[in-house]
Amino acid sequence: MRYSIQEVAAKTGLSSYTLRYYDKAGLLPFVARNTAGYRIFTDGDLVLLHTIMCLKNTGMAISDIRRYIDDVMAGPTSIADRKALLTAHRAKVLAKQQQLTENLREVDYKLGLYAAPDAVTQVQGELAAARADKAANGLADPYPAS
Amino acid sequence: MRYSIQEVAAKTGLSSYTLRYYDKAGLLPFVARNTAGYRIFTDGDLVLLHTIMCLKNTGMAISDIRRYIDDVMAGPTSIADRKALLTAHRAKVLAKQQQLTENLREVDYKLGLYAAPDAVTQVQGELAAARADKAANGLADPYPAS
DNA sequence: TCTTGCCTTAGAGTTCACTCTAAGGTTTAT
DNA sequence: ATAAACCTTAGAGTGAACTCTAAGGCAAGA
Numbered sequence: 001m002r003y004s005i006q007e008v009a010a011k012t013g014l015s016s017y018t019l020r021y022y023d024k025a026g027l028l029p030f031v032a033r034n035t036a037g038y039r040i041f042t043d044g045d046l047v048l049l050h051t052i053m054c055l056k057n058t059g060m061a062i063s064d065i066r067r068y069i070d071d072v073m074a075g076p077t078s079i080a081d082r083k084a085l086l087t088a089h090r091a092k093v094l095a096k097q098q099q100l101t102e103n104l105r106e107v108d109y110k111l112g113l114y115a116a117p118d119a120v121t122q123v124q125g126e127l128a129a130a131r132a133d134k135a136a137n138g139l140a141d142p143y144p145a146s
Numbered sequence: 147m148r149y150s151i152q153e154v155a156a157k158t159g160l161s162s163y164t165l166r167y168y169d170k171a172g173l174l175p176f177v178a179r180n181t182a183g184y185r186i187f188t189d190g191d192l193v194l195l196h197t198i199m200c201l202k203n204t205g206m207a208i209s210d211i212r213r214y215i216d217d218v219m220a221g222p223t224s225i226a227d228r229k230a231l232l233t234a235h236r237a238k239v240l241a242k243q244q245q246l247t248e249n250l251r252e253v254d255y256k257l258g259l260y261a262a263p264d265a266v267t268q269v270q271g272e273l274a275a276a277r278a279d280k281a282a283n284g285l286a287d288p289y290p291a292s
Numbered sequence: 293t294c295t296t297g298c299c300t301t302a303g304a305g306t307t308c309a310c311t312c313t314a315a316g317g318t319t320t321a322t
Numbered sequence: 323a324t325a326a327a328c329c330t331t332a333g334a335g336t337g338a339a340c341t342c343t344a345a346g347g348c349a350a351g352a
Contacts, residue, residue: 002283005299017341020300025339030276032285036348038299044279051256054249062339073289076269083260086253093250097243103200104239107232110197114229123222130176133190137148139178143219151329163311166330171309182318184329208309 003041012049026066027052029073048072058093149187158195172212173198175219194218204239 009016022028023039030048032040041049048069055065068085071078113122131141155162168174169185176194178186187195194215201211214231217224259268277287 015341016299018339021340024301030288032280032283032288036299037301038348040283040285042279042283042285044276048276051252054252057245058249058253075273075289076266079260079265079269083257086257086260090250090253090257093246093253097246097250099203100239100243100246103204104236104243106197106200107204107236107239111229111232111236114225114232119225120222123225127221130190130194133188134178137178137186137188139186139188142176142178143221161311162329164309167310170331182329183331184318 001043005039008041012053025062027069059096060089147189151185154187158199171208173215206235
């Protein structure tokens with residue numbers, strides 16, 4: 001199957017602007033053109049675009065994705081570089097994932113506090129502690145009158 | 147304890163520029179000043195700053211963090227809004243976490259392929275498939291000569 | 293044929309979150 | 323007293339990733 005830029009936009013959720021931006025950035029050197037210069041995407045292109053989105057969604061910079069695509073275009077000789085690129089990226093994603101989990105636990109803690117039957121009392125306790133901390137340091141109370 | 151902006155920068159890993167930027171954005175209304183206008187952070191402030199960083203690290207926009215801080219300053223009456231804010235945020239973080247896990251699986255799949263003993267053969271297979279897809283659609287081969 | 297709706301490009305504009313500069317005031321050590 | 327090392331502000335600059343505009347070419351239906 002052949003797809004126009006709008007069809008690919010609909011399929012992927014990316015805007016046509018973003019697709020052209022990616023092409024300009026060197027991420028889509030494999031996309032063909034018709035005689036008028038219109039882009040023609042194939043199913044194979046969508047597979048590669050999926051990989052690009054997978055890397056982007058995990059926080060890889062456009063410039064690094066470009067390096068990966070350059071590797072793909074270069075064929076099997078670039079396997080070592082692809083491995084280095086993805087190994088480094090994997091480590092970063094793993095670290096981010098762990099931090100996300102930790103931070104989510106804190107958000108859950110706060111939510112538990114706000115959902116508790118004595119939420120008002122607990123929040124008042126927090127506020128009192130914050131005020132006491134300011135007072136202990138001889139500083140004005142920044143919190144509005146209770 | 148009282149801390150200068152540089153001490154807080156060292157403790158948190160944020161730059162003093164970023165701390166001032168956050169203050170300008172309304173994220174640090176609780177930080178006191180001395181007679182010269184210098185910011186004085188306390189341990190209680192660091193706890194709140196930790197919460198701010200937790201929200202930021204999970205991808206919350208500065209404007210939403212500001213809304214949360216406004217809620218904290220307002221005291222117990224804002225508990226409902228805090229709950230709404232964090233519940234919506236929690237859902238987004240959870241979705242991001244799941245997508246990250248899925249995408250990481252794909253990266254791992256690629257890495258496994260590149261680490262395999264027959265990596266060259268497999269990558270050549272991918273390349274052949276991409277070429278066949280182009281040919282099946284009557285399009286030129288964008289991949290350099292093998 | 294002509295209109296409507298695609299597509300193209302170059303390049304300008306936007307948003308976000310910083311990051312830094314300039315000009316000047318404060319504090320500390322000698 | 324004065325230099326060095328802090329701090330302040332307003333506002334300009336940066337970089338990333340879009341997002342859009344303008345001007346124009348192409349394609350399909352009435």
